[in-house]
Amino acid sequence: MAFERVGVVGLGTMGAGIAEVFARAGLRVIGVEADAEALARGRGHLERSTGKAVDKGRLAPEQRDEILGRITLTTSREDLRDVDLVVEAIPEILDYKISLFKDLDRICEPGTVLATNTSSLSVTAIAAATGRPGRVVGMHFFNPAPVMKLVEVVGTVVTEPGVVADVTALAGRLGKTAVAVGDRAGFVVNRLLLPYLNHAAALMELGVAGRDDIDAAMRLGVGLPMGPFGLLDLIGLDTAYEVMGVLFDETRDRRHAPSPLLRELVTAGLLGRKSGRGFYGESGAYDGGAPHREQARSRLGTFKVVGYEDEGDGLAERLRAAGFKPSEDPDVVLCLADRPVIEHAVRLPDPARMVGVHLVGEQVAELASTALTSERAATAARDLMKIVGLTPVPCKDRAGFVVDALLFPFLNDAVRMYDAGYASIEDIDAAMRLGCGYPAGPFEMLESFGLARVRDGLRALYTEYREPAFAPASLLDQLVTADVSEFPRR
Template sequence: MADTFETVGVVGLGTMGAGIAEVFARAGIAVVGVEADPAALERGRGHLEGSTGRALTRGRLTEAERAEILGRVTLTTSRDDLAGCDLVIEAIPEVMEYKRALFADLDRICKPSAVLATNTSSLSVTEIAATTSRPGRVVGMHFFNPAPVMRLVEVVRTVTTEDGLADDIAALARRLGKTPVTVGDRAGFVVNRLLLPYLNHAVVLLEHGLADRDGIDAAMRLGAGFPMGPLALLDLIGLDTSYEICEALFRESRERRHAPAPLLHELVAAGLLGRKSGRGFHGEEAPQTPSAEEKPSVSTVAVVGEEAEAGEFADRLVSAGFKTTGVEEAELVVALSRTPVVRQAVRLPHPDRLVGLNLVGEQVAEVASTVLTSPGAEQVATGLVRILGRTPVVCRDRAGFVVGALLYPHLNDAVRMYESGYASVEEIDTAMRLGCGYPAGPFEMLDRLGLQTVRDGLRDLYDEYRDPAFAPAPLLDQLVTAGVRSIRDLPA
């Protein structure tokens, strides 16, 4: 018989816990909210009243509806008041010792039929469940912040979870108006297991000087179409939270890609945690708007690269008032390329005049300088890109430049996750769209970019860095070899 959940307990009424309590109360379910002491309980009450008050102001709730929601939530400092709950969810800090101690206490207090759930974003649900006498009745129920708004819930089952219980929890999530994705118990589940290595890699690129902070963020936001740049997103999540998730991933996988970047560790140790502390990768400074630049101080430009693309780009330059010429006479040589251009530079009579240019989407151009490129040539190319209506991202001449170096391994991780049988294509795409606000899921991006483009980009990255994480997933390699255009074309 399926579980029914009519009374739900929430332990921990910080921003996340109060949001979870509100979600259940909005669905007509009675909630018992528990905090450690009266002061914390009042803060929790403030979160509930503030969130529902904003909804009232925006016309999303009436006064009567708000009163009903708040009336369904009973606030207390006594865990014993959870004894009659059908489900108890914890939303306390991400410290395993705290969670294990809490679950041992909940196991003593709650009725034998009650389900105990953790809202952990990355810790082992199995390890938490092992502290109880009912590991089969313990699951993960990971909401995303802000819980009343975000539609995704990751439902995490362990090897000991009772048959059918994860389905019951998923049905409950749908009752709350959420979209559940059910997965096994691996560090980071789906969203954080894919998101954090990508964010951590962005820190590595910054630390290695591949591009600057604003360039990396602009490349992924305007070029790849992500809702936020990776460094800005780290500041939003919290650098300390991000660091701990990376640590959890690394403890499980021992993959270098999951180890927190040294710069991330340094910022956390210095107390620079992002928005919560007022400074992280970004500080309190106002965003810098590029000033209008004068026309670059060159009149002749040579364009090299794939014939059709180079011809179209040369036409745009002519329309903007530049003269195109051969590479011997040109004051600036632009090499349109998705791969490093230093080998092209050394074949020129004036290698210092060559700059690589990778057009990404409709808004970004990556400006890649080789070790031979003069600062003047880079500056001129940057101004030229702006005149043509694109945002320049200045970077070093490395495989993948910025967008490819970050995006291709991110998509490769999604293929590996699917190949392992951990989650389906649809589950992964849904989780990343709803959990991260992606305009398209990883496999939708793969279909748009082309499997061979991503596979070849990964090979270039692996050849340069020799990092096993950059080696194309075996499935990706096989699909390209077989001429399959999409993972979705595989037999069910």
């Protein structure tokens, strides 16, 4: 099907961005809002967005005029009667969307495709409310729509053959990368992203690590563009809470139940950047500055590194180069070995001196304190890491520490998603790279880390937390057992 005339209902920031995307691709657009005041706000969104593009040299003034000239704004839904496609971008309330789609079904020609921009609600429920369920799909853009390259195209069990392919082709015409998925709560991106964010809040509540340290570990250690708490503040805590509720309603997986901390912040009206305060305040930011070297030396004279030979030797050499002395009777013992660290600490004459060290990437050192670790040893370990150019992430002696505890369940969810036939490896990887700015997709990460390492890490998490979803996915377990290092592409 050729799409040349499209309608967009709802011209908030997202809807106006979607209208702009269509107009930039040369399509005629009819933008609809509820009243004149809302329409004026929508016009303002379009003018500001295209104006910024001109100011940055991404659009010529005459191109901006052409784009805006392709968009007709109206308060009458009846003006949509001759369009080829309508995309809905109204608030994420299922009753509102169903009411709108019933009205669009009445107004539009029988062949018109109706699409919802929902990020997590049931496309099937919306389609079933119309007389054309086979021509209703999800077309989930990401904010800001003119910039983000991903579109999730969602088909249902009743979608007509060819409709998803037509809409996917249209997304390509818009300059987007489309991933075709089934109708499951959260689709691909939110179904993988939100449980990870919720899990970060749970680790913070359990006291495994602090807010700033968790964010630093994921940004600097994994290379994610934002830590989980900074990202939650950007998304909006209320939005994250609502999506988690939708996921929980469908799965009844207790990991998908919004964390109590998230619920408390939303109830208090602390919604993130939109309200000026959430997990962070307006100026909240991680400060990874190192202490003055002489100040740290005054607290610590000697060290000993034990554990993995290669990593241990490398860390010891960095410490010696910084002017610190190894000793058999040290002030602090840095243990690079499998956890639990406490099992290594109790072998020492003074277990209070031991701190577990887990190096993550080139910049982060997770520092695990046991129940016996002294504050002096923990402080000294933090200072040493800073002096040798590593960002310390203090945490408890728990399975996975911080990074693996957050990352491995996320990777496990991706394996289950693929194994269920819900989306391809290529689409899942593309969705997380383009939708979240990840440096690599989950399957690229899995194969880089090594399947056996991830499988064993999940087993350790399951043993400690007894969370059923932490048990390694059957496909992952089978591939490791078969000594296969890559996932089969279907």
